[in-house]
Amino acid sequence: MPTVTVRIPTPLRGFTAEADEVTVDAADVGGAIHVLNAAHPGIAARILTPEGELRPYVNLFVGTHNVRDLDGLASALREGDVIAIIPAVAGGAR
Amino acid sequence: MKAKDRLLAELRASVPQVAPADAVAMQARGVPLVDVRDPEEVSQGSPVGAHRVGRGRLELRIEEIAPDTAAPLLVMCDSGTCSLFATEDLRRLGYSDVRSVTGGFTRWKNEGLPVEVPRGLDRDYRERYSRHLLMPEVGDAGQQRLLDSSVLIVGAGGLGSPAAMYLAAAGVGRLALVDHDVVDRSNLQRQILHTDARVGTPKIESARATLKALNPNVDVVGIGERLTRGNVERLFAGYDVIVDGTDNFPSRYLINDACVRLGLPNVHGAVYRFEGQVSVFWPAGGSGPCYRCLFPEPPPPEMAPSCAEAGVMGVLPGVIGLLQAVETVKILLGLGELLVGRMLYYDALRARFSELRVPRNPACRYCAEGAEFPGYVDYERFCAGAS
Numbered sequence: 001m002p003t004v005t006v007r008i009p010t011p012l013r014g015f016t017a018e019a020d021e022v023t024v025d026a027a028d029v030g031g032a033i034h035v036l037n038a039a040h041p042g043i044a045a046r047i048l049t050p051e052g053e054l055r056p057y058v059n060l061f062v063g064t065h066n067v068r069d070l071d072g073l074a075s076a077l078r079e080g081d082v083i084a085i086i087p088a089v090a091g092g093a094r
Numbered sequence: 095m096k097a098k099d100r101l102l103a104e105l106r107a108s109v110p111q112v113a114p115a116d117a118v119a120m121q122a123r124g125v126p127l128v129d130v131r132d133p134e135e136v137s138q139g140s141p142v143g144a145h146r147v148g149r150g151r152l153e154l155r156i157e158e159i160a161p162d163t164a165a166p167l168l169v170m171c172d173s174g175t176c177s178l179f180a181t182e183d184l185r186r187l188g189y190s191d192v193r194s195v196t197g198g199f200t201r202w203k204n205e206g207l208p209v210e211v212p213r214g215l216d217r218d219y220r221e222r223y224s225r226h227l228l229m230p231e232v233g234d235a236g237q238q239r240l241l242d243s244s245v246l247i248v249g250a251g252g253l254g255s256p257a258a259m260y261l262a263a264a265g266v267g268r269l270a271l272v273d274h275d276v277v278d279r280s281n282l283q284r285q286i287l288h289t290d291a292r293v294g295t296p297k298i299e300s301a302r303a304t305l306k307a308l309n310p311n312v313d314v315v316g317i318g319e320r321l322t323r324g325n326v327e328r329l330f331a332g333y334d335v336i337v338d339g340t341d342n343f344p345s346r347y348l349i350n351d352a353c354v355r356l357g358l359p360n361v362h363g364a365v366y367r368f369e370g371q372v373s374v375f376w377p378a379g380g381s382g383p384c385y386r387c388l389f390p391e392p393p394p395p396e397m398a399p400s401c402a403e404a405g406v407m408g409v410l411p412g413v414i415g416l417l418q419a420v421e422t423v424k425i426l427l428g429l430g431e432l433l434v435g436r437m438l439y440y441d442a443l444r445a446r447f448s449e450l451r452v453p454r455n456p457a458c459r460y461c462a463e464g465a466e467f468p469g470y471v472d473y474e475r476f477c478a479g480a481s
Contacts, residue, residue: 007441009366009369010366010367010368010369010404011366011404020441020443020444055393056389056390056391057389057390057391057392057393058393059388059389059450061450061451064448064449064450064451065451066388066450066451066452066453068455069451069453084439084448084450086371086437086439086450087393088343088388088389088392088393089364089365089366089369089371090340090341090342090343090346090364090392091341091364091365091366091404091406
């Protein structure tokens with residue numbers, strides 16, 4: 001199974017003991033979130049709805065591509081891929 | 095006889111000379127008139143529609159003005175003497191029908207022919223923007239374009255501060271800031287428009303003082319109103335670019351929707367602790383997406399703490415706000431490849447920029463091809479009720 005890196009955005013680092021990257025073995029993006037959640041319980045609920053869909057205010061990118069433009073959570077992973085979790089951010093530091 | 099006088103006598107005999115009134119008629123038929131006087135002289139007035147190129151740069155610039163070396167060309171100086179020398183230079187370049195305006199600008203003015211004071215050619219302009227004027231990508235035409243442009247920045251805070259300062263420095267003609275807040279000491283860690291002495295004063299007043307001190311030529315418009323769906327179109331009307339430097343989702347969605355509706359580029363920046371996002375949302379400018387294509391809904395408030403709650407490294411909005419300013423200048427000048435359809439994600443701790451592709455969502459309710467504008471919503475409710 002490919003080993004991939006998941007980049008954790010700051011708002012979700014509370015789940016990963018402040019780690020900004022986590023390495024997981026998974027065949028597809030949904031699998032990677034599942035493995036991530038097994039190691040860091042609770043994080044998946046911030047990314048997926050209770051029905052298991054991607055939340056509308058979170059985007060997952062594999063490399064430069066949004067998984068919504070690929071095969072969603074079924075998007076296949078290759079060895080060394082980088083998954084970036086990109087949340088909507090409000091801050092303008094006002 | 096001095097060498098100079100000998101040459102002048104030769105030139106007078108060989109160069110066709112045109113009276114100013116005839117030159118006006120030729121100009122009307124499309125013959126270019128080149129005013130070769132020094133910028134100091136030109137700044138006091140120059141014939142309407144003349145091309146102003148000092149003799150020192152004449153050979154470098156003339157082909158942009160008159161690409162056809164066989165077509166007639168008029169040259170003017172102050173009195174009609176220097177233009178004879180300039181004519182000689184142009185002939186050497188291959189121009190075969192160069193004519194000198196008799197009596198130069200002095201006679202032109204005395205005969206009451208049309209004169210204009212070229213904007214921005216004064217000493218302040220040439221010194222202030224000299225590094226822009228030197229670049230072929232900007233030059234005089236680009237700088238005039240900046241002076242003619244207008245940018246509205248929502249938020250005179252962490253992102254708006256650096257963006258506004260550099261846009262003012264660059265010579266953007268009209269710079270509006272929308273902010274209804276007052277300066278707080280906790281702002282000063284990053285909001286470099288403001289000063290300790292101005293704590294407690296309205297941010298737009300503080301911003302105006304800083305921007306005017308930097309570049310007095312910029313028309314700084316302070317709008318001390320909260321942006322609402324009721325005033326957004328009135329406030330955005332007439333601006334070329336909107337810079338989103340806000341700190342909350344209701345404003346971000348409102349800015350997005352108004353920009354989609356008005357066809358304006360929305361230069362987006364957002365920061366959180368050590369991370370920042372920058373993109374240009376501009377569906378009307380091509381095939382790019384809007385903010386809703388990427389984030390159709392905002393996160394629920396408990397999942398998106400603001401910087402006031404979560405903190406931010408003070409330098410970070412500086413980086414992101416400046417990237418917004420860069421994109422803004424590129425839009426105004428029509429330069430380069432915009433961050434349309436792409437987002438830059440900056441991780442300050444890793445010192446890493448990632449580029450993410452952000453295509454338009456073909457099903458976007460706001461910007462999809464042929465979509466009818468669905469109207470503004472109650473943004474506070476929309477953002478409070480998101481799940």
